[in-house]
Amino acid sequence: MSTSTTDSTAAERLGIRAHSDGPVVRASAAPASFVPVQTRSERFASVHHADFAEVTGFEAEWKLTPVDRIRSLIDGELDGSAYAIMYPEVEGTTVEWIPRDDPRIGTAGTPEERASANAWTNFDNALLIDVSGEVETALTVTRSTLGDAPRAGHTIITAQPNSSALVVLDSRGGATLTENVEILLAEGAHLTVVSLQEWDAPALHLASHFARIGRNAQLKHFVVSLGGSVVRVNPSAHLAEEGSDTELFGVYFADADQHLEQRVYVHHDAPHSRSRVTYKGALNGHGARTVWVGDVLIAHSAPGTDSYEQNRNLVLSEGTRADSIPNLEIETGDIVGAGHASATGRFDDEHLFYLQSRGITEEEARRLVVLGFLSEIIQKIGEPVLEQRLLAALEAELRAVA
Amino acid sequence: MSTLKITDLKVSIETDQGTKHILKGVDLTLNEGEIHAVMGPNGSGKSTLAYTIAGHPRYKVEGGSIELDGENVLAMSVDARARAGLFLAMQYPVEIPGVTVSNFLRTAKTAIVGEAPAIRPWTTTVREAMKNLRMDNEFSARNVNEGFSGGEKKRHEILQLELLQPKFAVLDETDSGLDVDALKIVSEGVNRAHDTTGLGILLITHYTRILRYITPDFVHVFVDGRVAEEGGPELAERLENEGYDRFLVDQPAGA
Numbered sequence: 001m002s003t004s005t006t007d008s009t010a011a012e013r014l015g016i017r018a019h020s021d022g023p024v025v026r027a028s029a030a031p032a033s034f035v036p037v038q039t040r041s042e043r044f045a046s047v048h049h050a051d052f053a054e055v056t057g058f059e060a061e062w063k064l065t066p067v068d069r070i071r072s073l074i075d076g077e078l079d080g081s082a083y084a085i086m087y088p089e090v091e092g093t094t095v096e097w098i099p100r101d102d103p104r105i106g107t108a109g110t111p112e113e114r115a116s117a118n119a120w121t122n123f124d125n126a127l128l129i130d131v132s133g134e135v136e137t138a139l140t141v142t143r144s145t146l147g148d149a150p151r152a153g154h155t156i157i158t159a160q161p162n163s164s165a166l167v168v169l170d171s172r173g174g175a176t177l178t179e180n181v182e183i184l185l186a187e188g189a190h191l192t193v194v195s196l197q198e199w200d201a202p203a204l205h206l207a208s209h210f211a212r213i214g215r216n217a218q219l220k221h222f223v224v225s226l227g228g229s230v231v232r233v234n235p236s237a238h239l240a241e242e243g244s245d246t247e248l249f250g251v252y253f254a255d256a257d258q259h260l261e262q263r264v265y266v267h268h269d270a271p272h273s274r275s276r277v278t279y280k281g282a283l284n285g286h287g288a289r290t291v292w293v294g295d296v297l298i299a300h301s302a303p304g305t306d307s308y309e310q311n312r313n314l315v316l317s318e319g320t321r322a323d324s325i326p327n328l329e330i331e332t333g334d335i336v337g338a339g340h341a342s343a344t345g346r347f348d349d350e351h352l353f354y355l356q357s358r359g360i361t362e363e364e365a366r367r368l369v370v371l372g373f374l375s376e377i378i379q380k381i382g383e384p385v386l387e388q389r390l391l392a393a394l395e396a397e398l399r400a401v402a
Numbered sequence: 403m404s405t406l407k408i409t410d411l412k413v414s415i416e417t418d419q420g421t422k423h424i425l426k427g428v429d430l431t432l433n434e435g436e437i438h439a440v441m442g443p444n445g446s447g448k449s450t451l452a453y454t455i456a457g458h459p460r461y462k463v464e465g466g467s468i469e470l471d472g473e474n475v476l477a478m479s480v481d482a483r484a485r486a487g488l489f490l491a492m493q494y495p496v497e498i499p500g501v502t503v504s505n506f507l508r509t510a511k512t513a514i515v516g517e518a519p520a521i522r523p524w525t526t527t528v529r530e531a532m533k534n535l536r537m538d539n540e541f542s543a544r545n546v547n548e549g550f551s552g553g554e555k556k557r558h559e560i561l562q563l564e565l566l567q568p569k570f571a572v573l574d575e576t577d578s579g580l581d582v583d584a585l586k587i588v589s590e591g592v593n594r595a596h597d598t599t600g601l602g603i604l605l606i607t608h609y610t611r612i613l614r615y616i617t618p619d620f621v622h623v624f625v626d627g628r629v630a631e632e633g634g635p636e637l638a639e640r641l642e643n644e645g646y647d648r649f650l651v652d653q654p655a656g657a
Contacts, residue, residue, distance in 0.1 A: 314499065349459065350496045357456050357492075358506075358562060359484035359513035368509055373500025 040265060040297045040329060045110040049075075049121040052114035061113045064291045064323050066259055069230050073178040073206050074115045078122040078152035085127065086142045092135040093165065097125040104128070104156060108182035109210025109236060116208040116234075119178040122152035129157045131191065135165035138383050144173040148202075153179030159189035159217070166192040166383055175199055175228075178206040185217035187241070192220040194381060195235075198393065199228035201258075207233045213273075215241035222381060223250040223279075225260045226393055232291075236265035239273035239302070248277045250292075251377040251390075253397045254320070256285030263293040266309070268302035277309035280377050282370050284400075286319035294326045294340065303334035314373050315346040316366070367398055404434040404471055404487070404569045406455075406602060411466035413447075413454050424450045426627035427466065430604075432570060437596065437603045439613060439638060442624030443646040448606045449493065451624075452574040455604075456490040457483050470569070485514055487569030491559040491576050498546035503558070504528070506546045507565060514566050531564050535591050553584040560591035563601075570602040571595070577612035589615030610642040625649040 046052065055074050057067040067074065082097045098105075105126055111117040129141060157167055169181070185191055199205060205228050213219050223233045237246040252260040266275045281290045292311040313322040326340035347369055355365035371394060378390050413425035424447045432438055442448050454461045455468060457480040468475040470486055478486060498506065507528060512518045519527075532541060535557045547555055556576055563571055573592065577585055593616060595601045605616060613635070621637040622629045623646075630649050631637065 312499075345499055347499075351498055353456075353458055353480060354492070354496050354498065355506075355510075356480035357484055357490055358510035358566065359481050360509055361481050361513070362479075364509070364513070368501055368505070369498060370500070372502065372505060376500070 039331075040295050041267065041299065043112050045112045046117055047106065047110055047120040049114060049118045052117055055114050061263075064293075065232060065261060066230060069259075070115065070204050070206060072150045072176060073204060074118060076118075076150045078118060078150050078178065080123040080125075080152040082125045082127070083143060083151070083153075084145050086144075087139060090135060090137045090139045092131065092133040092163070093139045093167075094128070094130045095139075095141060096128050098128045098156075099125060100154070102126065102128075104158065104184070105154070105182070108156075108184050108212040109208075109238065111180065111208060113208075115178045115206045116180055119152040119154065119180050119206075123154040123179075126154040126156050129155070129167055130160070131158065131163045131165040131167065131189075132160040133163055135163070138166040138168060138386065140168040140170050142170040142172065144171075146173060146175040146177055148174050148176055150176045151178075153177055154182075155179065156182040157184070157191070157193060159185045159191040161186040162188040164190040166194070166381075168194045168196060168386065170196045170198070171205070172198050172227075173200055173203075175203040175205055177204070179208075181207060181209040183209060183211035183219065183221075185211070185213045185219055185244075187215040187217060189214065189217040191218070192222070192382070194222040194224065194386065195233060197223075197225040197228055197231050197233065199231065201227065201229060203228040203231070205231045205233075209233065209235040211235065211237045211246070212240050213237060213244040213246055216243040217241075218245040218247075220247045220380070221249065222377070223252075223262055224390060225250075225252040225262070226397060228258070228260075230259045230261075232259075232261040232263075234263040234265070236267065237275065238267045239269055239275060241270045243272050244270060245274045246276075247380075248275070249377050249380055250279035250281075251374050252279075252281040252290060253374070253394060254281065254283045254288040254290050255397070255400065257287040259289045259291075261291040263291070263295070264309070265295045266297070266307065268296070268298040268305040268307060270302055272304040273302055274306040275309075276307075278377065279311045280313070280374055281311075281322065282314045282316060282374060283320035283322055284316035286317075288317070288320040290321075291323045292325070293323075296326075296328050296338065296340070298328075298330045298332060298335060298338060300331045303332055304336055305332075305338065306336040307338045308340065310341040312342075312373070313344040314370065315344060316370065367395070370398055371395070404602065405469075406432040406488075406570045407467075407469045408455075409467045409469075411451070411454065411468065412464040413450055414462050414464050415450070415460055416462070423464070424627050425454070428627070428629060430622065430629065432602045432604060434569065434602050435596070435600045436620065437605060437616060437618045438620045438622060439605045439607060439618035440622050440624055441607060441610070441638065441641060443650065444608065446624040447627040448608075448624050449574055452490055452572045452604070452606055455483075455488060455572055456480065481513065484566075484568070489563055489566060489568035489571040491556075491563055491571060491573045493575045493578060495547050495555050495559060497548045499548060501546050502543055503546055504542035507542075507562065510562065510566060528565065531561055534564075534594065535561055536587055537561065552579040553581070556580060556584065556588050557591075560588050560595075564591055564595050567595070567599050568601065570604065572604045572606065574606050575608060576605075577607055577609065585612060586615060592616055610638050613638045623649060
């Protein structure tokens with residue numbers, strides 16, 4: 001078993017401008033030389049697949065990802081057509097497919113890597129979910145029949161001024177999918193987005209979420225990854241206007257040979273913005289692999305920023321690996337707070353002995369520890385039916401452990 | 403009348419240097435309500451006895467028996483022993499990430515009793531027990547032993563002792579690392595459990611200090627995996643004055 005944790009360097013704590021990402025290939029550079037990226041905001045971005053250099057697997061963006069398992073998504077031909085979705089009618093929401101030249105598309109963010117750009121280059125229609133007014137009922141949009149052929153997807157979620165809603169993107173069945181999700185919060189909007197990856201075991205799924213958060217708006221965002229072979233969901237939140245706020249949560253449970261990755265990016269770009277990032281994961285079985293990278297950039301334009309990010313991993317068996325890499329980049333000293341934490345620990349025989357010595361059975365002891373650890377995130381969703389369902393899904397994962 | 407009967411107990415552990423025989427034939431009988439102190443120098447096998455009673459997998463029983471009211475304890479799993487009425491207050495309790503004290507206590511009580519305690523009276527009981535041990539209320543929201551000070555860990559062990567109400571408790575060097583105030587508070591808790599539930603106690607200690615607060619009925623001196631001498635409380639006083647030297651004449655230092 002190997003676990004790794006990384007914490008802030010002294011330079012980062014002192015706010016010295018040096019990003020800890022390694023070198024990446026700049027596609028625009030004519031000679032194939034490595035140019036270190038100085039700041040996350042200057043990372044190369046394009047919607048065109050061809051603008052990105054070939055992926056070798058050594059790039060900072062890819063070096064922790066099993067790129068050979070996802071070549072078809074990075075470079076392959078993709079089916080970009082609309083797919084079947086299921087959703088209930090919920091007053092105050094509309095769900096529809098829109099053409100790729102719709103002006104709303106491309107306003108939240110731009111791909112920063114080749115698989116994301118491949119999706120952008122190839123999608124024909126985008127799924128639009130619009131929220132207006134105060135929506136009490138959760139809107140769950142389910143896709144479960146994507147099939148195994150490589151696909152491109154594009155989703156755009158728009159929250160109108162002062163609207164509030166909870167939107168669940170529920171993914172099941174088989175998939176070989178690379179996609180982009182844009183999330184736009186207008187002034188005063190309060191939106192919760194839950195991205196649920198409950199794919200079948202062989203599924204491959206790469207996703208980039210780009211959120212733009214307006215004045216006094218708040219985004220709560222959850223990435224819940226349980227099923228799939230390689231699942232990489234990278235949420236970024238652009239705190240673009242004064243008083244914008246985001247809470248980014250994640251929970252993941254990696255079984256044998258499963259790769260679950262999340263690269264989070266929070267860009268504080270306006271005064272008095274606030275962010276909290278909390279990701280928790282469990283790993284069990286040989287080859288279970290998780291990656292969490294948390295980048296936070298506090299720009300010159302963001303005095304009064306309040307930011308904290310953390311990642312916790314619980315290792316349940318031998319033969320697993322958890323990478324946990326927080327990066328904090330601070331361009332202004334005028335902030336309320338900025339911190340990060342990372343810890344990876346294991347559930348071992350001494351835990352078991354302690355709990356059993358209090359009368360608790362072995363099976364119950366494992367259940368107690370893992371559910372206690374992960375349910376902290378689930379409980380933040382604030383939708384009891386969904387929370388119960390996810391806790392049951394975690395219980396099912398645990399039964400596989402016992 | 404409950405009885406914990408240990409007969410000719412022989413225990414070894416596996417080390418890098420091969421099998422090491424630690425207990426070499428221990429006889430000890432505890433009756434309900436009795437307080438036995440087990441004293442002895444480092445390495446004499448005191449903690450091995452404690453962990454063997456609880457069933458820690460590291461300790462291999464080579465011979466002898468442990469019986470609780472005639473039931474074969476050695477055939478029971480760790481959790482079955484606890485449910486049968488045995489409790490071990492550990493010297494170094496481990497941190498359990500992600501499990502709050504309140505969740506842990508309720509789960510343990512449910513496991514021991516066989517059904518979940520009614521929430522309101524249970525909450526009151528826990529709060530009262532914590533107050534007695536001068537534990538702050540916010541304690542129950544913390545993860546088990548995570549970031550606890552040495553004294554907090556020991557209080558938390560005794561809190562469990564009082565709440566789970568076992569028949570017999572083994573206290574493994576509960577006094578170590580405690581200042582006088584904490585030692586008094588912890589000892590009060592042990593005495594409360596003894597007085598209210600008729601708890602039988604096996605008090606393992608290196609020092610006589612805790613015996614000022616918890617009065618033993620019997621004292622057993624452990625040397626080299628055997629009981630070298632037995633007596634009443636006066637034996638503890640003698641050890642206080644003379645130390646363990648007279649038991650060690652035939653032993654290499656630190657054995």
